[in-house]
Each structure stands twice: as structure tokens, then as C-alpha cells.
Amino acid sequence: MPDPIRSQNPASLAADALRISGDLVRKEVSLAKAELRQNLSRAGAGVGMVLAAAVLGIVTLNVLTVALVAALAETALGPVWSAVIVGIVLAILAYALLRKGLADLKPENLMPTRTVENVQRDASAVKEAYHDA
Structure with missing residues (x-):
């Protein structure tokens, strides 16, 4: 029995390979x-x-804040103080x-400085290798 792959010409084999790919x-x-x-x-469920x-958490902080005020009100300070x-x-x-958050959001703190340095170093190395060749 003849091998079906060997009976095909190279062009049809290449076409089959491209189709399969x-x-x-x-x-x-x-x-x-x-x-x-x-x-x-x-991810949407996670965000929810x-x-x-x-x-x-906000409700919890409100409840704990009220509890702290109530506890301090029982002392000589009174409710207002x-x-x-x-x-x-x-x-x-x-x-x-707020101050810490704003400092962290400054543009100079957001720049990927290590990556920029690495890319500049890589570009210099490629440029040197190209000039040496």
C-alpha cells in the first residue's frame, strides 16, 4: 500500500501544513x-x-468610632470633648x-527608573556591538 504522504508533492504538503497550522x-x-x-x-466578581x-469596613470604622466616643464620654471628659x-x-x-498617598503618586515616583536604566544600558551595548562589527 503506498504511503499517502510520499505520494503528495511538496507544494501540497506545504499547503496542508499551512492549513493545519x-x-x-x-x-x-x-x-x-x-x-x-x-x-x-x-475578576469582576472579585472587584464586587x-x-x-x-x-x-467603612461601616465598621463608624461603629468603632461611635463606641470610642461613647467610652470616652463615660469619663470626666463628657460627650462633646x-x-x-x-x-x-x-x-x-x-x-x-493623604500626604503619604500624594507623595506616592508623584510622577517621578511612578516612573520605572530601573527599567529605563536597563533599556539605556542595553541600547548602549547594542550600539557598541554594532559599531565594533
């Missing part, structure tokens, strides 16, 4: 799209849970967090 690439792209959709769906946790003290402490904490 194209089919494989299309299937891989389709699989990647499906996986990406699934991962994005999972993070937002729910943030809302619960207790609320003022807790408010001032929270304002100082918020200010410190």
Missing part, C-alpha cells in the same frame, strides 16, 4: 478568548467583593494618609 492558531486564539472571558468574569468589603478628641485623632490620621 492556521487551524491550530485559530483554535488557540478561540481558547485564549474563552479563557480571557472567564478570567474577566472572575472588594467593594463590598470596603463598604463593610470625647467626640472632639476622637475627631482630631481621626483627622490627623487622615492627613498623614
Whole structure:
């Protein structure tokens, strides 16, 4: 029985190889799209849970703040001064967090300086190798 692969000419073998490769690439792209959709769906659910946790965290902080004011109100400070003290402490904490956050968001702190240095070093090395050749 003759071998079907040997009976084909090189051009048809190349055409078959290209067709099979194209089919494989299309299937891989389709699989990647499906996986990406699934991962994005999972990420959306994760974002929803993070937002729910943030809302619960804010409510928790409010409850604990009220409890602290109530506890301090039971001392000789009274309710008004207790609320003022807790408010001032929270304002100082918020200010410190704001300053740190703004400092971290400055453009010079966001630049990928190590990557830029590595790319410049690589470009110099390639340029030197090119000039030496």
C-alpha cells in the first residue's frame, strides 16, 4: 500500500501544513478568548467583593468610632470633648494618609527608573556591538 504522504508533492504538503497550522492558531486564539472571558468574569466578581468589603469596613470604622466616643464620654471628659478628641485623632490620621498617598503618586515616583536604566544600558551595548562589527 503506498504511503499517502510520499505520494503528495511538496507544494501540497506545504499547503496542508499551512492549513493545519492556521487551524491550530485559530483554535488557540478561540481558547485564549474563552479563557480571557472567564478570567474577566472572575475578576469582576472579585472587584464586587472588594467593594463590598470596603463598604463593610467603612461601616465598621463608624461603629468603632461611635463606641470610642461613647467610652470616652463615660469619663470626666463628657460627650462633646470625647467626640472632639476622637475627631482630631481621626483627622490627623487622615492627613498623614493623604500626604503619604500624594507623595506616592508623584510622577517621578511612578516612573520605572530601573527599567529605563536597563533599556539605556542595553541600547548602549547594542550600539557598541554594532559599531565594533
